[in-house]
Amino acid sequence: MSMALDILSWFCMLAGGVFCAIGAFGLVRMPDFYTRMHAASITDTVGAWLLLLGMILQAGLTLIAVKLLMIALLLLFTSPTATHALAKAARARGLQPLLAPGEDPSKP
Amino acid sequence: MFAAGAIALLVALALALVRAILGPTVFDRLQAANTIGTVAMLMLAVLGFLTGRPEFLDLALVYGLLNVVGTIAVLKFFRHGDLGAPGEGVEPHP
Amino acid sequence: MHLASLGIVLYAFWLLLSGYFEPFLLAAGAGSALAVVLLSRRMHIVDREGHPIQxxxxxxxxxxxxxxxxxxxxxxxxxxxxxxxxxxxxxxxxxxxxxxxxxxxxxxxxxxxxxxxxxxxxxxxxxxxxxxxxxxxxxxxxxxxxxxxxxxxxxxx
Known part of the structure; x- marks a missing residue:
């Protein structure tokens, strides 16, 4: 049983780390500010949660697991708020998003 | 296993740092700073497990709270030039 | 109703974060939770919108x-x-x-x-x-x- 839990938590932590790195890689690779935010939100959500889930499985039913769960909840509430504030501030400052060919930036 | 997670997080940290240095706008740098904050928070949690000191989790929680407050404070400063500005117009309740 | 539930949630939050159950810390937690409840009541943010228990x-x-x-x-x-x-x-x-x-x-x-x-x-x-x-x-x-x-x-x- 504990062997299966160990393997599951291994898998979760590895996948979380890989997702974090993919998100950061997208942050470097994407062409403009708005598209970079999509990449960063992978790190903030899936990568972080999988890492925390892996650690929760290692911690078992203790106060440590509760604290890890609180970190996950904190991310669930604060990361979209910060992202939305950034996007809104950028648009209010007049930073135009790069759009696909055929899309009219003045229309929406 | 925790070491593998820590290495992946360090890679993510380095990549986010590249974006923070490249820029080009202030919002790119802020986004990178926010990502670095998230990764640092996870790094603290992993470090707590690596060294067997769960007190690091409290530091991670506080770091996460400071991260979002810091990002929003800097944003507000760039938008209004003033930390005490009232911000958005408050909409009436339905 | 909303105030009471906010106080209970805040106190539970304190207990889970501290993990120590000594009289002084329990009392300090109760005091902090009560102070936050009173402050939020003064700010008029505890209602269906601010603390949506429904x-x-x-x-x-x-x-x-x-x-x-x-x-x-x-x-x-x-x-x-x-x-x-x-x-x-x-x-x-x-x-x-x-x-x-x-x-x-x-x-x-x-x-x-x-x-x-x-x-x-x-x-x-x-x-x-x-x-x-x-x-x-x-x-x-x-x-x-x-x-x-x-x-x-x-x-x-």
Whole structure:
């Protein structure tokens, strides 16, 4: 049983780390500010949660697991708020998003 | 296993740092700073497990709270030039 | 009613974070929770909107669906990031959400932002402005399943 839990938590932590790195890689690779935010939100959500889930499985039913769960909840509430504030501030400052060919930036 | 997670997080940290240095706008740098904050928070949690000191989790929680407050404070400063500005117009309740 | 539940939640939060059960720390926690409750009452933020206890049961049903959706979208966006040709087609879409209250609108806007591939740029009562990483992601937020589910969670209709 504990062997299966160990393997599951291994898998979760590895996948979380890989997702974090993919998100950061997208942050470097994407062409403009708005598209970079999509990449960063992978790190903030899936990568972080999988890492925390892996650690929760290692911690078992203790106060440590509760604290890890609180970190996950904190991310669930604060990361979209910060992202939305950034996007809104950028648009209010007049930073135009790069759009696909055929899309009219003045229309929406 | 925790070491593998820590290495992946360090890679993510380095990549986010590249974006923070490249820029080009202030919002790119802020986004990178926010990502670095998230990764640092996870790094603290992993470090707590690596060294067997769960007190690091409290530091991670506080770091996460400071991260979002810091990002929003800097944003507000760039938008209004003033930390005490009232911000958005408050909409009436339905 | 809302004040009492806020106080209980805050005290539980203190106990879980501290993990020590000595008389002094228990009393300090009670004092802090009470102070925060009084301060929030003075700010008039403890009501259906500020402390929405009527949403707890439905939100616990909504989160698993949301997390499943986030994983699906994260997988798609990861494949886009790793593919050599970078097949993105960023779009801006506008649509009208069906939620009535501020809490419902915030939940909807934050759910859209949490999902990789879509970001709410502007959120008002009448209109959401959403930036999508691809055309399909952008089109997927208009009158979506998420919209209906959040309206159900909100519980006004």
């Amino acid at each position: 949403m707890i049961a439905s939100v616990l049903l909504y989160w698993p669906w949301l997390i499943k959706e986030i994983f699906k979208c994260a997988w798609d966006v990861s494949r886009i990031i790793l593919s050599p040709s970078l097949p993105i087609s960023p779009v801006l879409v506008r649509f009208k959400p069906t939620q009535k209250s501020q809490v419902g609108l915030t939940t909807h806007a934050n759910s859209i932002t949490l999902t990789p591939g879509t970001i709410t740029v502007e959120a008002t009562q009448d209109e959401f402005l959403v930036h999508g990483l691809t055309r399909t992601a952008g089109a997927g937020v208009i009158d979506s399943e998420m919209d209906q589910r959040v309206s159900k969670v909100e519980g006004y209709r």
